[in-house]
Amino acid sequence: MTAPQWARAHTNIALIKYWGKKDAQLMLPANDSLSLTLADFYTDTLVRFTDSIATDQFALDQQPITGQPLAKVTRVLDQVRQLAGITAPAVVTSRNHVPTAAGLASSASGMAALAAAAAQAAGLTLDHPALSRLARLGSGSATRSIDGGFVRWFAGHNDATSYAAPVPAAPALLADIRVVAVVFSDQPKAIGSTAGMARTAATSSYFPAWTQRAAADLHRLLPALTAGDFAQVGQIAEGNALAMHAATWAADPPFTYFLPATLALVQGIQVWRQSQGVPVYATVDAGPNVKLLTRAPHVAAVQHWLAAHFPTAQVVVTQAGPGISYYPAGKEVDA
Template identity: 45%
Template sequence: ETAKISRFLDLFRNKAGITDFVQVKSVNHVPTAAGLASSASAFAALAGAMNHATGLNMDLETLSTYARRGSGSATRSLFGGFVEWQKGTSSEDSMAVPVDDASWDIGMVIIAVNKSAKKISSRVGMKQTVETSPFYPAWVASAEEDLLAIKDAIKARDFEKVGQITEHSAMKMHGSMLGAETPIIYFEPDSIKAIHAVRALREQGILCYVTMDAGPNVKVLCRLSEAGKIKEMLREYFSEEQLLISGPGQGIRPLTAQEAAEYNWQL
């Protein structure tokens, strides 16, 4: 981890023409390495901190090309709301651009099935999938179509369509990993239970959809105004400690002095 972070810091040191040592302190509000985007948030925060500390003051789109070198998903995490990661043609133009501020009653209920670090990291799992799964090319091809479709749905603020595309895309990703040699299985029994619970809610007329990263934990995309009700209904299957409501993120920002003091940090 130290070597990985040092290489990441060097991207900024080399750009700024400095060799200063850096002390990194980080706190996660979600379990680390459990498929809940802890690496995305961590490297987005670290990119923002280095951008400020080195005086480079790059705009967020340019900064996203650096954040990507730490974690692909960190590219998008610099911004709030819905964000597109444009694959580009090189490290210079593979960047994130904001799509929509997501200020239209959209949220998520996180079901923490297993808070432990997963045995196969996202990076290792994807590498194995790319190299050995015959389903991978089809997933990539369909992802191009899904991206265009979901951008149209977001623009129209069509929550049902956004949810359908999101759920289908997540299942296709896991399907491609199941086709790897040896199959990569992130699902746990409670992951399956969560998926069936969400389908049961839909059958009752509550619009909510499943999405999963490379890990066992399940995210339920829903209207933020219904998140509390959905959480209560999910308590039939999961404990209070396993359920967390989240609205759209706001993107990176500096800590306030009061927030830093909570961690005994000095700004």
């Protein structure tokens, strides 16, 4: 074992959604997905293996964590211990920098930071695809938070073939794209993502069409990223998100993550875009909050429009972010 290790990983927003598993045990998704890593939202995690404790310990933002969240952490740590040939429990300390106001889940950044820090602390030298496979055991979306920029998660057919890797994109697009998070609710979801995926995959008559749509959207998105075609990227991302949510409406029993404001915003920006030519597109994960994709020169106009039409919503702006980074245990990271 080496010294205790800090790692930092950033959260991401999926442009081609991950929705449904073909193997829940291995966390293998039903379809490939593609995301953008975000600059301002991240998790710092310290891992220290020690024989001085009996079982793994996990604290998040100075609060001890037990139950299912701890079980997910231990699942990642067990794999690290197996790879490193060690048995010591670990003390895991995490600090989230994913504000509630951003409406973004922190599981992606949290599990990616855990995988990176634990591997280093155990003396392992893993490349990014291997780290993404490790992070996948804790959270599917964490697979895509090992790398920065645009990242593709290959669904694969077993553990070895289900991993993430960066995809090429025009440098101007990567520098120019902005994500405007619009938050209507920070309350827990009535149906969690895991349960929602499982119900959709098992009962929705639209689910087979969804997986086919996701594959076709990805096929169209890859050349659009390379060409730097923001309009095409936005159109594909918006359509893909709405197709995912359509599958939930066709589940049995049907359900939706949308609030009335969610649909009003999506429809509103479509009308605004078509009437005024403003390059702004919506994407929505498994929740009521909307992420708007736009270009840097148009951020102020988008913020002004939101203030006029949705004055009570919380709005946070970010851009493309980096992959994992490391800090020695003696170095103070941002509190």
